[in-house]
Amino acid sequence: MLVLVGGAGAAAIAFRLSSNMQSVDIDSALGGDRPPAAADGAMNILLLGSDSRAGDGASRSGEPARSDTAMVLHVYRGRQKAALVSIPRDTLVTRPACTTPSGTTDRGGARQMFNASYSVGGPACAVSTVERLSGLRMDHYVELDFTGFKKIIDTLGGVTLTTTKPIKDAASGLDLTAGTHTLNGTQSLGLVRTRKSVGDGGDLGRIQLQQAFVKALLTQVSGSGLLRSPTRLLTLADTATKSMTTDSALGNPAALVRLASTLKGLASSGLQALTLPVGPDAQDPNRVVPLATESRQVWEALRDDQPVPRSATERSMGDKGTAGSLVTP
Known part of the structure; x- marks a missing residue:
């Protein structure tokens, strides 16, 4: 992308995008006590959606941001297929010791809420918890907040999908009739946060909506010619880099462009989406625990x-x- 605009223009764009970006040196934070790197050609990325509204001038009454959505994206060797594993935020896990924002150590321990890891120790603690849970090394980390998500969808021109039944959820503000819709950023955020009116009203039904939305998004991006349009790609890059936090290896425009180029052959038909296998917790009906064998x-x-x-x-x-099944691409 930067090569196409050439010379001084490329330098100016690179500086602009670099100044937008926020990154975290997760490798330094976690040190050497981590799983081995992925098999040759494969890649693991922790995708995290936080409920921070910092970019929107809003807050949650002074509470720290939490990880609202967490997905492990495993990109297979060859880059044509991937698996997306959603981790329910109410999953009870053993959280490793993590450094808090104030510099103290939280000892973690058993039966900790998965989504509390981010609140306790930020991105590094979230990555460490996922690596302890999975035994997989996360090669990259990408975090997007609510405001950034909405802006990216609006920059894309919305996402088109079909609802097989009406979806109305007072908590998320979503109100869709059955049929085909092009959702703007606000509606898209409402969809991926809807849970009260679908499934059992909990996080697991919402995860299924999120996975269906990701597939619709992939279908739209791969068919829109976006990755072949330097102008549209630059506009999206400008929006995205203002809205996300990454690991330091992705903390520059060139690295993000390389990652996007690597993933450009990935389509929804090549995506296996699933939820971490879980069952009810015997002590708390509002929590779930990983099924040992299946996980x-x-x-x-x-x-x-x-x-x-x-x-x-x-x-x-x-x-x-x-x-x-309520949503199809």
């Missing part, structure tokens, strides 16, 4: 750069229900 199947398959077997999700609460 191990998921992470071992990805560690070996293989598709996740169907047997891994057959007993999981996360991939039951019909919320995902």
Whole structure:
């Protein structure tokens, strides 16, 4: 992209995008006690949506931001296929010790809420928790807040999808009739945050909507010619870099362009979307816990750069229900 605009213009654009970006040196924060790198040609990225509204001038009554959505994207060797594993925010996990923003150490421990990791220790703690849970090294980290998500969707011109039934959710503000819609940023955020009116009213039904939305987004981006248009790509890059936090290896425009180029062949038909296999917690009906055997199947398959077997999700609460069928690309 920068080559196409040439010379001084490229330098100016690079400076502009660089000044937009925020990054975190996760490698330095976590040190050497981490899983080994992915198999040759494969890549693991932790995608995190935070409920921070910092870019919108809003706050949550002084509370620290939380990880509202977490997905591990495993891109297979060859870059034509990927697996997307959603981790329910109410999952109870063993959280490793993490450094807090004030510089103290939180000792973590068993039966900790997964989404509290980000609140306790920011991106580094979130990555460390996922690596401890999965045994996979996260090669990259990409975080997007609510405001950034809405702006990116609006920059793309919205996302077109079809709802098979009406979806109305007072909590998220979403109100859609059955049929085909082009959702703007606000509506898209409402969709991926809707849970009260779908499935069992909890996080698992909402995750299914999120996965359906990601597939619709991939279908639209791959068919829109966006990645072949330097002008549109630059506009999107400007919006995105103002809205995201990445690991330091992605903390410059050239690295983001290389990543986008690497992933340009990925389409929704090549995406296997699933939820971390979970079951009800015996002590708290509002929490879930990973199913030991099935979760191990998921992470071992990805560690070996293989598709996740169907047997891994057959007993999981996360991939039951019909919320995902409410939305189609």
